[in-house]
Amino acid sequence: xxxxxxxxxxxxxxxxxxxxxxxxxxxxxxxxxxxxxxxxxxxxxxxxxxxxxxxxxxxxxxxxxxxxxxxxxxxxxxxxxxxxxxxxxxxxxxxxxxxxxxxxxxxxxxxxxxxxxxxxxxxxxxxxxxxxxxxxxxxxxxxxxxxxxxxxxxxxxxxxxxxxxxxxxxxxxxxxxxxxxxxxxxxxxxxxxxxxxxxxxxxxxxxxxxxxxxxxxxxxxxxxxxxxxxxxxxxxxxxxxxxxxxxxxxxxxxxxxxxxxxxxxxxxxxxxxxxxxxxxxxxxxxxxxxxxxxxxxxxxxxxxxxxxxxxxxxxxxxxxxxxxxxxxxxxxxxxxxxxxxxxxxxxxxxxxxxxxxxxxxxxxxxxxxxxxxxxxxxxxxxxxxxxxxxxxxxxxxxxxxxxxxx
Numbered sequence: 001x002x003x004x005x006x007x008x009x010x011x012x013x014x015x016x017x018x019x020x021x022x023x024x025x026x027x028x029x030x031x032x033x034x035x036x037x038x039x040x041x042x043x044x045x046x047x048x049x050x051x052x053x054x055x056x057x058x059x060x061x062x063x064x065x066x067x068x069x070x071x072x073x074x075x076x077x078x079x080x081x082x083x084x085x086x087x088x089x090x091x092x093x094x095x096x097x098x099x100x101x102x103x104x105x106x107x108x109x110x111x112x113x114x115x116x117x118x119x120x121x122x123x124x125x126x127x128x129x130x131x132x133x134x135x136x137x138x139x140x141x142x143x144x145x146x147x148x149x150x151x152x153x154x155x156x157x158x159x160x161x162x163x164x165x166x167x168x169x170x171x172x173x174x175x176x177x178x179x180x181x182x183x184x185x186x187x188x189x190x191x192x193x194x195x196x197x198x199x200x201x202x203x204x205x206x207x208x209x210x211x212x213x214x215x216x217x218x219x220x221x222x223x224x225x226x227x228x229x230x231x232x233x234x235x236x237x238x239x240x241x242x243x244x245x246x247x248x249x250x251x252x253x254x255x256x257x258x259x260x261x262x263x264x265x266x267x268x269x270x271x272x273x274x275x276x277x278x279x280x281x282x283x284x285x286x287x288x289x290x291x292x293x294x295x296x297x298x299x300x301x302x303x304x305x306x307x308x309x310x311x312x313x314x315x316x317x318x319x320x321x322x323x324x325x326x327x328x329x330x331x332x333x334x335x336x337x338x339x340x341x342x343x344x345x346x347x348x349x350x351x352x353x354x355x356x357x358x359x360x361x362x363x364x365x366x367x368x369x370x371x372x373x374x375x376x377x378x379x380x381x382x383x384x385x386x387x388x389x390x391x392x393x394x395x396x397x398x399x400x401x402x403x404x405x406x
Contacts, residue, residue, distance in 0.1 A: 017084035025063030152206030172202025218282035255290035255332025257321025315374035318381025
C-alpha cells in the first residue's frame, strides 16, 4: 500500500459507505469510519452490521478484529477523505447537498498538503467544484495542494461486495492531477477498469445512468397500464417482443424506488427543467404507477365487499424497493401499503416483508400466513419467498411485479 494512502476516513457508514470501508480494510488499509448515529458506530465496533447485505458481516467482523476498521462519530486525520452521505430533496424535488457540505466542513481543519478528498455521494452537477471553493475559502493556503475528485458508486444492493471490486468506475477530478491521484487510490482495491474524466462529467454520468434506467422502466410501466385496459398479459407480451434481436423491454413493477433511480433523475430536471422533458415525464409515469396500483387494490376491495357482503382481508406482499433486500428507501411498495391502510381501521390489511423483522409503522405478518388468510393478494415485490407459493385460483391475485406472470 502506498504510504500516502495508508489511512482513510469514510464519512457515512450506510449502504455504500460501510461496504466500501470494509473492502478497503480487507486490503489492509486503515479506515476510520464516521457516522452521526451512535448506535451504528457501536454496532460496527462490535464487528457487527446494521444493514442487510450478503458477505458484508464477514468483511466487517474480520476488519474490526484485525484492527483495520474503527467507527466513530467524529472524523480523524487521514490521507484520504471519502464523502458518502445522503443527498435528499428539499422543497419540490430540489437536491439538498447540505449533508455533503457539513461532512466537508467537518474535515477541512484536518486537511494537509497532499491529501485526497473524494465525493461518492450522488450530487448535482457542480457540487465537487462548490466543495473545492468551500475548502479553499476556509484553507486558502491549501489551494492547489490537495487533490479533489468525484467518483460515483454504481452497485446493486444484494451484490455490493462483488460489484465494488469488479464494476468499472468513473473518476473525475477538478484538475488532471486530482483525477490521476484518485485513480491511483482506487487501483488499490478495484479490479475493474477505471475511467478518467472531469468532475462535472463524472457527476452527470451517475445521474445519466439512473435517468436512463428510469426511462426504460417507465416504458414498461406505461405498457402495463395499456395492457391492463386492453386485456393483454403484459408479461407474455414483453417476452414475445423481446424475441426481436434489437428489443429489450424491462419488467414492469409497482413503481420505482431506492435512493438512486427514484431520486437521481430529479437532480437533472431541477437544474434543466426545459431540456429534461423526457426524463421528467419518466419520473411522473413511474410515480403514477404506484398510485395506480393503490387504486387497483381499492377497487378490488370494493368489488369483493359488494359481492360477498363483507370486507376482504388483504395481503400487501412486500415493502422493500426491490426483491430480496431490506432497503425501504423511496419504496413504492411502502407508499402503496400506506395508501391502502388509510381507509382501514379494522385489521383487515396484512403487511408482509420477509427481509425485516419489524417496522415502526407496519405490523408485519408471516408471508405464508398472510397468503393463506387473505382474500386479496397484492404482490408488490417479487421476493424469492413469494415465488415459491402456489397460485391459488380461489383468491383475487393482483400481481404487479411478475411473481406468477399470470
